[in-house]
Amino acid sequence: MANHLRATDETAVVLESLKTAVCEANLELVRRGLVLMTWGNASGIDRGSGLVVIKPSGVPYDEMRPGHMAVVDLDGNKVEGELHPSVDTPSHLELYKAFPAIGGVVHTHSHYATCWAQACRPIPCLGTTHADYFYGEVPLAEPLTKDEVGERYERHIGQVIARRFEDLDPMQYPGVLAANHAPFAWGASVAKAVENATVLEEIARMALHTLALSPGQPPIPQYLLDKHFLRKHGAGAYYGQKG
Amino acid sequence: MANHLRATDETAVVLESLKTAVCEANLELVRRGLVLMTWGNASGIDRGSGLVVIKPSGVPYDEMRPGHMAVVDLDGNKVEGELHPSVDTPSHLELYKAFPAIGGVVHTHSHYATCWAQACRPIPCLGTTHADYFYGEVPLAEPLTKDEVGERYERHIGQVIARRFEDLDPMQYPGVLAANHAPFAWGASVAKAVENATVLEEIARMALHTLALSPGQPPIPQYLLDKHFLRKHGAGAYYGQKG
Amino acid sequence: MANHLRATDETAVVLESLKTAVCEANLELVRRGLVLMTWGNASGIDRGSGLVVIKPSGVPYDEMRPGHMAVVDLDGNKVEGELHPSVDTPSHLELYKAFPAIGGVVHTHSHYATCWAQACRPIPCLGTTHADYFYGEVPLAEPLTKDEVGERYERHIGQVIARRFEDLDPMQYPGVLAANHAPFAWGASVAKAVENATVLEEIARMALHTLALSPGQPPIPQYLLDKHFLRKHGAGAYYGQKG
Amino acid sequence: MANHLRATDETAVVLESLKTAVCEANLELVRRGLVLMTWGNASGIDRGSGLVVIKPSGVPYDEMRPGHMAVVDLDGNKVEGELHPSVDTPSHLELYKAFPAIGGVVHTHSHYATCWAQACRPIPCLGTTHADYFYGEVPLAEPLTKDEVGERYERHIGQVIARRFEDLDPMQYPGVLAANHAPFAWGASVAKAVENATVLEEIARMALHTLALSPGQPPIPQYLLDKHFLRKHGAGAYYGQKG
Numbered sequence: 023m024a025n026h027l028r029a030t031d032e033t034a035v036v037l038e039s040l041k042t043a044v045c046e047a048n049l050e051l052v053r054r055g056l057v058l059m060t061w062g063n064a065s066g067i068d069r070g071s072g073l074v075v076i077k078p079s080g081v082p083y084d085e086m087r088p089g090h091m092a093v094v095d096l097d098g099n100k101v102e103g104e105l106h107p108s109v110d111t112p113s114h115l116e117l118y119k120a121f122p123a124i125g126g127v128v129h130t131h132s133h134y135a136t137c138w139a140q141a142c143r144p145i146p147c148l149g150t151t152h153a154d155y156f157y158g159e160v161p162l163a164e165p166l167t168k169d170e171v172g173e174r175y176e177r178h179i180g181q182v183i184a185r186r187f188e189d190l191d192p193m194q195y196p197g198v199l200a201a202n203h204a205p206f207a208w209g210a211s212v213a214k215a216v217e218n219a220t221v222l223e224e225i226a227r228m229a230l231h232t233l234a235l236s237p238g239q240p241p242i243p244q245y246l247l248d249k250h251f252l253r254k255h256g257a258g259a260y261y262g263q264k265g
Numbered sequence: 266m267a268n269h270l271r272a273t274d275e276t277a278v279v280l281e282s283l284k285t286a287v288c289e290a291n292l293e294l295v296r297r298g299l300v301l302m303t304w305g306n307a308s309g310i311d312r313g314s315g316l317v318v319i320k321p322s323g324v325p326y327d328e329m330r331p332g333h334m335a336v337v338d339l340d341g342n343k344v345e346g347e348l349h350p351s352v353d354t355p356s357h358l359e360l361y362k363a364f365p366a367i368g369g370v371v372h373t374h375s376h377y378a379t380c381w382a383q384a385c386r387p388i389p390c391l392g393t394t395h396a397d398y399f400y401g402e403v404p405l406a407e408p409l410t411k412d413e414v415g416e417r418y419e420r421h422i423g424q425v426i427a428r429r430f431e432d433l434d435p436m437q438y439p440g441v442l443a444a445n446h447a448p449f450a451w452g453a454s455v456a457k458a459v460e461n462a463t464v465l466e467e468i469a470r471m472a473l474h475t476l477a478l479s480p481g482q483p484p485i486p487q488y489l490l491d492k493h494f495l496r497k498h499g500a501g502a503y504y505g506q507k508g
Numbered sequence: 509m510a511n512h513l514r515a516t517d518e519t520a521v522v523l524e525s526l527k528t529a530v531c532e533a534n535l536e537l538v539r540r541g542l543v544l545m546t547w548g549n550a551s552g553i554d555r556g557s558g559l560v561v562i563k564p565s566g567v568p569y570d571e572m573r574p575g576h577m578a579v580v581d582l583d584g585n586k587v588e589g590e591l592h593p594s595v596d597t598p599s600h601l602e603l604y605k606a607f608p609a610i611g612g613v614v615h616t617h618s619h620y621a622t623c624w625a626q627a628c629r630p631i632p633c634l635g636t637t638h639a640d641y642f643y644g645e646v647p648l649a650e651p652l653t654k655d656e657v658g659e660r661y662e663r664h665i666g667q668v669i670a671r672r673f674e675d676l677d678p679m680q681y682p683g684v685l686a687a688n689h690a691p692f693a694w695g696a697s698v699a700k701a702v703e704n705a706t707v708l709e710e711i712a713r714m715a716l717h718t719l720a721l722s723p724g725q726p727p728i729p730q731y732l733l734d735k736h737f738l739r740k741h742g743a744g745a746y747y748g749q750k751g
Numbered sequence: 752m753a754n755h756l757r758a759t760d761e762t763a764v765v766l767e768s769l770k771t772a773v774c775e776a777n778l779e780l781v782r783r784g785l786v787l788m789t790w791g792n793a794s795g796i797d798r799g800s801g802l803v804v805i806k807p808s809g810v811p812y813d814e815m816r817p818g819h820m821a822v823v824d825l826d827g828n829k830v831e832g833e834l835h836p837s838v839d840t841p842s843h844l845e846l847y848k849a850f851p852a853i854g855g856v857v858h859t860h861s862h863y864a865t866c867w868a869q870a871c872r873p874i875p876c877l878g879t880t881h882a883d884y885f886y887g888e889v890p891l892a893e894p895l896t897k898d899e900v901g902e903r904y905e906r907h908i909g910q911v912i913a914r915r916f917e918d919l920d921p922m923q924y925p926g927v928l929a930a931n932h933a934p935f936a937w938g939a940s941v942a943k944a945v946e947n948a949t950v951l952e953e954i955a956r957m958a959l960h961t962l963a964l965s966p967g968q969p970p971i972p973q974y975l976l977d978k979h980f981l982r983k984h985g986a987g988a989y990y991g992q993k994g
Contacts, residue, residue: 482626
């Protein structure tokens, strides 16, 4: 995909809509209490054109408008926008490349999920709240090596996450903890990615306090996990107004 | 009770009032911080007609109006409303059938009460705040078996709770923890059920932090429990403006 | 002091002013996050007439006006007001009788202070924040006996606190934890009592988290305690604009 | 610098601007939730004139205006303003004298940072959030001796901190924990000092909860610390819009 790509009219319309959704998603992260300072970014992809819309780097949330959003291709070339895309853009791009089903990505340093990431522990599935969103423990992506940190660091973060999902379906585990670092979440759309990031924060908080009450608490039985995850997701879902 | 039941005029008036109270109760759960996403539902019953008004499934709180409330009979047949009733409706119905004195039921995934439920521990009565509302520990309903989860899951949740109360008065213990899952609370009205759910969350949080300070802390003496519970409830109550 | 005491004009003026201050103090407790439901009450005394103004029992905070405040004498006789005084009034009265220097009393079930009370542990002085307000650990009043609970319970709560202060200056320790129950705080005025209740909650929360980081943490040295308490209180104070 | 120094016109303009910035910084501390009561103060220095603008002592935040700010020279002589400067002024002055690169200082009793200070533990660098702001653990300044507390106490607080930084660059460690007491933070400007105080509070909170999950958690590897600190600070920085 060329650096000077000129979007077709149709793509232009899609991108404008996506910029609004991505801007709104970034602001929703703040309203949800998931972001301190500017420590968070949300992006969305237009799979038709392969273009990614993402928060610009270091811009205060209270000044953020859809027109500020940066547009890049999957190789990271800037296509539109005067501001630099988020420094975490290469991580987002790796996830879009590895997970074809996702439409949005969110990265935050939300408090409790970050504590689990810092503790280098996956979050065990200790109850139905968790099971409604993740089909098992929230995975931990391993720490990066010195070489991976030294060069193309942000890109390697995405690759280490992709590697962790070689045998996992990212739509069944819509988030991950990057060891020593912080969480990422994703979903079919950027709005869904924000929802998953919000839920991930709450289940991280619940798991911390549950283990404080019951240090050796085992995960819930598989049949309960199946029930909760599958009544909301997949072919037999009956939760909500869709059925 | 027939599927096509036509409510009498009197019942219709009662139901309209109940829809307003149930809608308000659902919104109050959000204002109280007991609900993230749509993880909560409140219902009320008109004992005259045996009809239950309950939150519709998967509808955002900020769009919720009394007219959205679903109306079902005690067998779960939809009597009114275009939206599906909450997926948890069968649990509510079992509680109304088992506990004739209650007029409202609330189910949430409120943070601290859910942590105790996930830890599979009843909440011991560690102080007078607790004793003002529960006449002893907050009971734990046992985990469901694989068969109970596999079929009519939501109904079995209610039945397991009812079983736990075979030798307990639900008006003396206006709430329960469903193991691996989350709390339920109830009361003479749906507004009272919301109050009890709110208090349950706070006593769950207090008990967690109390045990952090004093891991082996015993429950308060029976005479103190008697004093606090009975000065607010029952024949000799002298708390408030009623006396 | 007679039941039908008629306040002199001067007393009447003082009482109106005190009702406004006591009402405002009760509302401030809510704004400070120290009160859930109606679990809190503030009072003030007019030492000239010996009359105490206190929150009425069980009245919602959002409807509370100065005119709702109850007025009682030190024997608990109602002098003014149509509403019952708070059920905790006898506790307040005992404190006014035992501590001649205080002008206001606050009782709450504020979260962290209540957890220390439930844990039956005095709060050690672990830092200068604490030392700015309490001249040593926050004392614990011992649990009531069965007899003390059985009869004139609320009065005995006050008496047990007074007993704990036989060798302590209540102006140097402007609060206490009632074992199994919750905190009381006081001060030269009802506004000062609210401030002390607010600080007590924060130092309770700090002490919990400090001990989580350092379980055996000793109290600060006496010379640091002297420095902080005495630079704000007593003859040599130099903190604020008064000097 | 003389007591009766008369600022030049140019200095006067700089000071007016600085008063606005310092007043705003003090109010921002409250909005950020770092201050209860009046337990916080921010100051800024005009290096040209050597004058320091600081919050007045004991004035409520909701009445605070730029014109209330106190102006002192580096010896602590009051140059302008009718109100006493904060009682902590001598601590600020010592920091300005010891750290020529800083332009603003903040002192708070923010909850979690104060708990670490009370626990007398430096905050280990457990993740990238920390590494983005501090180039290693948050240092602990040692407890003051009895003599240091007894005389010129507030000045000794600043000197003990300066001593802790004999071999540290204060621009790489923009904050410190004063043992038994509370945090200080600083930066190139008073606004930056507020940002660093805000971040210090969050990394203190993250470290507490991370150690709760993983009591023996080691610091992150040096290469990850280098990467995060240096991509935001120093010659090779590429974070934000500046590059």
